[in-house]
Amino acid sequence: MDHTTNTNLVITAVVLVWLLSRQLTERPLREKSPIGLVLVVIGAVETAGYATSRPLSGHDAGMLAASLAVGVLLAAVRAFTVRLSLKGDTVMRQGNLATAALWIAGLGQHFLIDTTVAAGLGAVTVLLYFGVVLLAQQQVLAARARGGALAR
Template sequence: MNNPTTTNLAITAVVLLWLLSRQLVERPLREKSPVGLVLIVIGAVETGWYVTSHPLSWRDGALVVASLAVGVLLAAMRAFTVRLSVRGGRVVRQGTVLTAVLWVLGLGQHFLIDTEVAAELGAVTVLFYFGVVLLAQQLVLVRRAAVAGLAGR
């Protein structure tokens, strides 16, 4: 039997592990990365399908928006836990253990909405959540590199 919640949780675990593996290794800092946008699009489509058959109350919608706002705040904080340096003339980034902890905390707070909103809403909106917070973190990292004079090297 195919349980949508189990499938969503499995996809969430895979995406989280993939994101953490990319966050914790030294990688070039790109000004633009399509990953966040791809996750937003996939998440928006999945969320749209869900809400067509499970109408949300204004309270459910407000709680999802609140979770996204908290996620963006955590993403901005998380960006300051990432080390920036220059290697071979390129700006590189590497997350720390605290970066990983903040990813897990952010995901945890997002899934807390499942305790207060329509069933499975946290699992359904998680890819959208990942995309939004990944883009927020990226924007802060690029800004940090520019302010530190690392950009353009």
């Protein structure tokens, strides 16, 4: 492993721990959260930098797209493991062990693409992955809240 890959893996671990701690803690549900968008932008910049120095093949791009699609599907499922409740006028959200397990499974499937694509692509695109799936989960949670799927 080179220095960049090691750095990306450390960043991945830090972001995963941070995301899981936020997912498993009861917190207000915000209609829009900038975190996902920030991760998408940073991840897109990293991915573009990688693709500039190592052009991606059609297979590489297809596998990355497939990983993102699977991640979005898992995010939609994961959103249904999150408990929504009301505290006063505030919609609260809190994930559970199934939420955490689906985060880890999604990240695992994303890193599996490294077995079939250009070296290090999974690690380079992980922040993009986190951002895309976080935005997808947020959309499903917001739709659930608007639809009245709140625990009493």
